[in-house]
Amino acid sequence: MERFDAVVIGGGVAGLGSAYTMAVNDLDVLLIERGGNIGEKSVYGGRIYSWVFEQYVKGFDNAPVERWVKKERLTFLDESESVSIEFSASRACSFTAILTKFNRWLSEKVEDAGGLVVSGVKVEDVKREPLRVVADGEEIGCDVVVDAEGVNPIIAMKLGIRKDWKPSEVAVGVKEVFKFSESQINERFLVESDEGLANLFIGYPVFGNGGGFLYTNKDTVSVGLVVRVDFAMKKKLEVYDLVEKFRSHRELASLLKGGSMIEYSAHLVPEAGIHGVPERLHDKNILIVGDTAGFVLNRGFTIRGVDLAFYSGVLAGESIKKALDEGEIALAGEIYQRSVEESVIMRELERFRKALKVLENTRLYEDYPKTIIGILRDVFEIKDESKKLYDSVMEKTKGKKLRMLMDVFSAFRGL
Amino acid sequence: MKALLFSETPENFNRLSSMLKKLGLDIHGISFSEVKADYIYLANERLDYPSIVKAFEELGNKLNPDLYVFSSTKLGKEVASRFSQRTGLPCLTECLSVEIDGSSIIATRYSLGGKTLMKIKTDLPAVIAVVADAFEIEDFDFKMEKVDFEIKEADGINVISREEKRREKVGLRNADVVVCFGRGVRRKEDIELIEKLAEKLNAEIGCTRPISHDYRWLPEERMIGLSGEKISPKLLISIGVSGQIQHAVGIMNSKTVIAINNDENAPMKEYSDYYVIADLYSLIPELIKLL
Amino acid sequence: MESIENRLGLVSFTVDSEPHIKPKSEKCETCSLKICLFICPARLYREEDGKVYFNHEGCLECGTCRIACPEDLDWEYPKGGYGVHYQFG
Amino acid sequence: MKIAVCVKEIYNLEQVKIIRETREPILDVPKKLDDLSKNAIEEALRIREKHGGEVVAISAGSKDLKKTIKEALAMGADRAIIVSEDFQSNAENTALILSKILSKDSFDLILFGDASSDEYSAQMAPRVAELLRIPQITYVREIKEISDGKIVCIRDMDYYYETVESNLPCVVSVTNEINEPRIPALKDILKASKKPVDVVSLNDLKVELVNPYQILENLAPEIDRKQEVIQGDLKEVVKQIVEVIRREI
Known part of the structure; x- marks a missing residue:
């Protein structure tokens, strides 16, 4: 039987983070x-926060970054109109990337550091005492397993490390990618070649837990929607046509005009925040990381997953290294548990504990986009008599002012 | 300009000589039988590459042709490549069209496994192996001068025996006519109707995935599509097929597609030359009668 | 408009002969919700005469049906090397 | 027996997408070992199983080749010699590189796939044989016998089958019918990671590259189905269909 210090299940960003950390620490991983090739099963919205990669990956300068996000735009949509708020930043802390390519690049880093990466092989099972991973009908022995299988935690559930998601805890995301020329994107989105736009959408066509996104890559644009599974179930949303409706909105249609669709994809997103993280992140020397552990932070206008996933992999790798150094591999899980609890991952998830509750509020997705659009239409649309801003606001918020004020207050506190 | 042409069959030879004549070339051709060319080097039959390469060297030195042409058969490609390597001339195989552009040629050939059509240019003199089926035999005024020629034996391989191929029964993949049906056919008994039509047309029968995999009315080998057979018939008659892309990739290379469907907007429409909106149960019996 | 069929046509798959997701047909027949019919982003579940058919050829492997199905869906990832190959994930 | 197998990495063609508006292919896809190369490796492994000896995989390709060549090692090749750098790819250059590598050693048998699934040019085996001044047997569907410094093969040609004999060393190219290539198991893949891969540079080989070809265009053919709708009176419709059928067959 082949033996390794550690076996990592899954070549997504979390698994790669842990394998990379172990490989640079000279562990046999x-x-x-x-997937037949690393990265081909990975799907996300389109933006990565860079801090963790800058800190931990040597040679990050050569990473396949598409564009650095310097423009953040939030757009409210009703059926036919829109209101946008745009923030133009002087410095960027996130970049757009194609996750498939980004993960492929990370896997090269793992191999350069001496880790062994095998693709096209599915792990079927993990057996304990002694610890073995079963794949391709063979068993591979190891001291520790990092389970980075992703959002569908088939193995982790089988091992009893975590429960399955409820429909209210995950969202289904669908994405389309459009091909343009680089200059087309620069001109249309008013960005320089290395600068990009991240645009989030609230309102049409979901009007509930979820929203749209658009990210500019070098010569492609990623556009899609995320909708919570329970909401889609309740409203009987035809998920396969959601992005189609979204894309047919005037606002999106003009942004995507002339582009050529080159891919359609779908993926689940953990959305329960801290409530989706199991109390124990390990069972002795089997550690769960990334989506499997539920490390995704949804603040409504930003979603963080990739950086937290990679960072949880780093923490797992470091914990395993520490446990091996101390000669007691059985401690790896405990060390990992503690380091995650003390890390920015749990601090952030804790800080936004209430976000989920705030985002439950369906008024955010329907009433407010429509109210804001209605007010601005009153202000800008002049036929004979124009309307005073004050009058319009009073009229559009009649009878709901207090509730709105409270919603805004709780949004400020929660998000 | 001069071309030196070789093909092991007279039919391929004549297709290629017609193509070359259209380009305005004088054609010197090595052949084992009577063919159409300006100068015919009627030779003894030798099918081993060393002797044909050598014959080309010999004639090439004498004639200095601008273009060395083979049919893009296995033998043709093998000889073309070895001859090209020996002489240092550029070589393009599997050419679907050829044009002369000053002192260069421009050829087209499939690339990326048939996903794209590539247009390549290279300087004359050059060696090309051309897909003869892409051209028709046409009547030109060839000089038809005969020259005695002997292909001499050359060192290399020793042919022990040769066995002519028998024409094997065509399957779906090689069928000229295919009748394919999908879920529009409602009952297993109705396949009889499809079979009758196929018999009339001497066609092979194919089906979509649900027929073979969900209902198991036909064996899996009959399924046309992404995970099944990819066909390239002259005529495809598609009956009651909705036209999911997984199926459509299997029929992309069909020359003419007739689709019969009662849904006027099924995706199949996009993949059809003739999209017949009708009820197959009333239409097909009538069609069988008239064929 | 791009139909879901056309959009799936843009995605590359290696299809296994065995489906990796198997609806339990007896349960589907009595299921009144049939959430799978609208929730699947690839629209791979179809109903015909009360029976639910699943075509695994275009599965995007998201797992939404696994979460949403009220019955115990027999759900697995495809075998190693099989299934969807995303290029712009 | 010392057997060289010359293999080719190609784009994973199933994943090559076409931009509908411009008909251009998107070539930013993973590479893989060509299926026909796998037939050649499989045949080499079977010869090794019967006659003993060594199987060396040889290839020239892009930077990705270091990864792709592992597929050959996982199948069972003992070691590999590769050029893994970007160079003007054409039949002349690749043949020259392969023959330079091959001539540094003395192989009894040099195997190829009869063509590659991407370009289907089928030039490589004859070119390398010519450069090495040894015989070639192409399109081999069965190797009948190897003994006393000779090889006997059955070739699958367009119009006939041919039994051919040649002295060794010899170049042989095989069809996809010759065997069913084995699929490496996980343990084979793990083993392959420890097998030696000798990466040689074009500088070391001292090859002079040429570029006699100019690619003017490489676009997907247009799908131009007529999409003519036929409907109405059944008799009329049937008549029209029959007309089309008569015209086409």
Whole structure:
């Protein structure tokens, strides 16, 4: 039987983070990915916060960054109109990337550091005492397993490390990618070649827990929607046509005109925040990281997953290294648990504990976009008599002022 | 300009000589039988590459042709490549069209496994292997001068025996006519109707995935699509097929597609040359009668 | 408009002969919700005469049906090397 | 027996997308070992199983080749010699590089796939044989016998099958019918990571590259189905269909 210090299940960003950390620390690590090529099963919205990669990955300068996000735009949509708020930043803390390519690049880093990456092989099971990973009908022995299988935690559930998601705890995301020329994107979104736009959308066509996104890559644009599964179930949303409706909105249609669709994809997103993280992140020397552990932070206008996933991989790798150094590998899980609890991951998830509750408020997705659009239409649309801003606001918020004020207050506190 | 042409069959030879004549070339051709060319080097039949390469060297030195042409058969490609390597001339195989552009040629050929059509240019003199089926035999005024020629034996391989291929029964993949049906056919008994039509047309029968995999009315080998057979018939008659892309990739290379469907907006429409909106149960019996 | 069929046509798959997701047909027949019919982003569940058919050829492997199905769906990832190959994930 | 197998990495063609508006292919896709190269490796492994010896995988390709060549090692090749750098790819250059590598050693048998699934040019085996001044047997569907410094093969040609004999060393290219390539198991993949891969540079080989070809265009053919709708009176419709059928067959 082949033996490794550690076997990592899954070549997504979390698994790669842990394999990379172990490889640079000279551990004998094997990563097993079910996709024929690393990255081909990875799907996300389109933006990565860079801090963790800058800090931990040598040679990050050569990463396949598409564009650095310097423009943040929030757009409210009703059926036919829109209101946008745009923030133009002087410095960027996130970049757009194609996750497929980004993960492929990370896997090269793992291999350069001496880790072994095998793709096209699915891990079927993990057996304990002694610890073994079963794949391709063979068993591979190891001291520790990092379970980075992603949002569908098939193995972690089988091992009893975590429960399955409820429909209210995950969202389904669908995404389309459009091909343009680089200059088309620069001109249309008013950005320089290395600068990009991240645009989030609230309102049409979801009007509930979820929203749209658009990210500019070098010569492609990623556009899609996320909608919570319970909401889609309740409203009987035809998920396969949601992005189609979204894209047909005047606002989106003009942004995507002339582009050529080159891919359609779908993926689940953990959205329960801290409520979706199991109390124990390990069972002795089996550690769960990334989406499997639920490390995604949804603040409504930003969603963080990739950086937290990678960072949880780093923490797992470091914990395993520490446990091995101390000669007691059984401690790896405990060390990991503690380091995650003390880390920015749990601090952030804790800080936004209430976000989920705030985002439950369906008024955010329907009433407010429509109210704001209505007010601005009153202000800008002049036929014979114009309306005073004050009058319009009073009229549009009649009878709901207190509730709105409270919603805004709780949004400020929660998000 | 001069071309030196070789093909092991007279049919391929004549297709290629017609193509070359259209380009305005004088054609010197090595052949084992009577063919159409300006100068015919009627030779003894030798099908081993060393002797044909050598014959080309010999004639090439004498004639200095601008273009060395083979049919893009296995033998043709093998000889073309070895001859090209020996002489240092550029070589393009599997050419679907050829044009002369000053002192260069421009050829087209499939690339990326058939996903794209590539247009390549290279300087004359050059060696090309051309897909003869892409051209028709036409009547030109060839000089038809005969020259005695002997292909001499050359060192290399030793042919022990040769066995002519028998024409094997065509399957779906190689069928000229295919009748394919989908879920529009409602009952297993109705396949009889499809079979009758196929018999009339001497066609092979194919189906979509639900028919073979969900209902199991036909064996899986009959399924046309992404995970099944990819066909390239002259005529495809598609009956009651909705036209999911997984199916459509299997029929992309069909020459003419007739689709019969009662849904006027099924995706199949986009993949059809003739989209017949009708009830197959009333239409097909009538069609069988008239064929 | 791009139909879901056309959009799936843009995605590359290696299809296994065995489906990796199997609806339990007896349960589907009595299921009154049939959430799968609208929730699947690839629209791979179809109903015909009360029976639910699933075509695994275009599965995007998101797992939404697994979460949403009120019955115990027999759900697995495809075998290693099979299934969807995203290029712009 | 010392057997060289010359293999090719190609784009994973199934994943090559076409931009609908411009008909251009998007070539930013993973590479893989060509299926026909796998037939050649499989045949080499079977010869090794019967006659003993060594199987060396040889290839020239892009930077990705270091990764792709592992597929050959996982199948069972003992070691690999590769050029893994970007160079003007054409039949002349690749043949020259392969023959330079091959001539540094003395192989009894040099195997190829009969063509590659991307370009289907089928030039490589004859070119390398010519450069090495040894015989070639192309389109081999069965190797009948190897003994006493000779090889006997059955070739699958367009119009006939041919049994051919040649002295060794010899170049042989195989069809996809010759065997069913094995699929490496996880343990084979893990083993492959420890097998030696000798990466040689074009500088070391001292090859002079040429570029006699100019690619003017490489676009997807247009799908131009007529989409003519036929409907109405059944008799009329049937008549029209029959007309089309008569015209086409």
